[in-house]
Amino acid sequence: MGSESRCENCIIRQFNSLRAMSKEELKKVSDSKVVKKVKKGEAIFEEGDKLNGVFCVRDGVSKLSKLSSNGKDQIVKLASKGEVMGQRSVISEESANLSAVAVNDMQLCYIPKEVIVDSLHKNPDFTLEVLRHMANDLREADDVIVNISQKTVKQRIAEAFIYLKTNFGEDKEGYLLLVLSREDIANVVGTATESCIRIISEFKKKGLLKSSGKRLGIIDEKKLRDLAEGF
Amino acid sequence: MGSESRCENCIIRQFNSLRAMSKEELKKVSDSKVVKKVKKGEAIFEEGDKLNGVFCVRDGVSKLSKLSSNGKDQIVKLASKGEVMGQRSVISEESANLSAVAVNDMQLCYIPKEVIVDSLHKNPDFTLEVLRHMANDLREADDVIVNISQKTVKQRIAEAFIYLKTNFGEDKEGYLLLVLSREDIANVVGTATESCIRIISEFKKKGLLKSSGKRLGIIDEKKLRDLAEGF
DNA sequence: AAATATATATGATATTTGTCAGCTTTTCAA
DNA sequence: TTGAAAAGCTGACAAATATCATATATATTT
Numbered sequence A, B: 001m002g003s004e005s006r007c008e009n010c011i012i013r014q015f016n017s018l019r020a021m022s023k024e025e026l027k028k029v030s031d032s033k034v035v036k037k038v039k040k041g042e043a044i045f046e047e048g049d050k051l052n053g054v055f056c057v058r059d060g061v062s063k064l065s066k067l068s069s070n071g072k073d074q075i076v077k078l079a080s081k082g083e084v085m086g087q088r089s090v091i092s093e094e095s096a097n098l099s100a101v102a103v104n105d106m107q108l109c110y111i112p113k114e115v116i117v118d119s120l121h122k123n124p125d126f127t128l129e130v131l132r133h134m135a136n137d138l139r140e141a142d143d144v145i146v147n148i149s150q151k152t153v154k155q156r157i158a159e160a161f162i163y164l165k166t167n168f169g170e171d172k173e174g175y176l177l178l179v180l181s182r183e184d185i186a187n188v189v190g191t192a193t194e195s196c197i198r199i200i201s202e203f204k205k206k207g208l209l210k211s212s213g214k215r216l217g218i219i220d221e222k223k224l225r226d227l228a229e230g231f
Numbered sequence C: 001a002a003a004t005a006t007a008t009a010t011g012a013t014a015t016t017t018g019t020c021a022g023c024t025t026t027t028c029a030a
Numbered sequence D: 001t002t003g004a005a006a007a008g009c010t011g012a013c014a015a016a017t018a019t020c021a022t023a024t025a026t027a028t029t030t
Helices: A024-032 A086-092 A113-122 A124-150 A153-166 A182-191 A195-203 A219-231 B023-032 B087-093 B113-122 B123-149 B153-168 B184-187 B193-205 B221-229
Strands: A036-037 A043-045 A053-057 A062-067 A073-079 A099-102 A106-112 A211-212 A215-218 B036-039 B044-045 B053-059 B062-067 B072-080 B099-102 B106-113 B209-212 B213-218
Touching: A024 A106, A024 A113, A024 B153, A036 A073, A036 B213, A053 A086, A053 A113, A062 A113, A062 A182, A062 B123, A073 A124, A073 A182, A073 B123, A086 A124, A086 B123, A099 B113, A106 A113, A113 A124, A113 B106, A113 B123, A124 A153, A124 B062, A124 B087, A124 B113, A124 B123, A153 A182, A153 A215, A182 A195, A195 A211, B023 B113, B053 B072, B053 B087, B053 B113, B072 B106, B072 B123, B072 B184, B087 B123, B106 B113, B113 B123, B123 B153, B153 B184, B153 B193, B153 B213, B153 B221, B193 B209
Parallel strands: none
Antiparallel strands: A036 A106, A043 A099, A053 A106, A062 A073, A062 A099, A211 A215, B036 B106, B044 B099, B053 B106, B062 B072, B062 B099, B209 B213
């Protein structure tokens, strides 16, 4: 087994709360973890599932969404390299409130909850680190609430593109690295797919966005930002 | 000083994360805390303030809201007896992302952050308890996101009344104990005040709600629930 | 009690957004 | 490669919601 498959040596850990674990704790995690490969479109877990562990994203992106009573999915968060999914459910000892589906091919480390829960009780540094991450998620969620209820669909779509660029980057040609379908973008923004398509078309016509195949790229970031702010 | 003014004896503590504190920790908290009285409409802290402590609600209700770029307030949470406000900012070492304003006359205990931060580093039981509360807030925030983006204003207002009844109760005459202005209800739901008033009027005409002065009461809870679910 | 301010109410209208239908393009597997 | 399925696109229309104007009721101050 290569040394990079040991959590102690995993660079990704630096980005999440596992960095606050001791050598011994990491050894336990590493010994009990299972590496999983998930293909684009496959589910990692579903709303209502009892999670017996958490998933640490090694590669790829997952959408965390919740089905509303009218049958539409609302994407609440996009989790990428370094993020830990399922923590909330394990901590609350509740079943998952969100579904996780792979947006592209993914590599995950599945860590059984026992070792996590054990550290939560014994290592305050780790617990505090998890708490800090959750505090950050909560602030982001509050921001999303304000945006969805106070901004127009056009503003939110403009904002979504800025978000995709700053969080997932773009290639040398200026296309967003994270490729989402129009439906997924609509589900992030909380609007109908057709409305989303219409506005993206409008942005293309106005020279704010460009597209090539299913890839989308930002041409005029400043104008998009202004739009998102309501100018 | 009456013994009920000592945190060790405070019943309210049973509802929040302070219950996981040791006797000694509570003694420290009690010695450093300051009781504050805030009148209806007064601000406790504002978005952007640096918080040097947290506020434990002893009595009354506070609205936690965020100003959007279009100048409207979005109420993200209503905090009542037992809840601790400002935790998130203290944990993240960031300035407040929300404003807190008293909805009615309030009594608060202000606890300097040092004693909280100290316990967060030393007492994993306490940290875990705070984490559990925050995990719960996060789940609630996710639910709000889905509701706001997928339900109609009418559904959300129906839901808001169910929420107000289950969380704050009603008097013997069947009026909600927590009295909110139509504007506040609109800001909880994320809609224009006029739209909110219109729908409340409609609900009154249909015999779902009743009003007397500024008090509002639920007449037909079942129909309200059905409405909220989209029937 | 009168005067003023604030909250609630309602109509008319404009804007935004969703829905349905049909069409074109792309993707993917047989 | 070719044909089915999925994704993207666009128009027409309907529904939901916001905005503006104005009226009335309620609360607050003088």
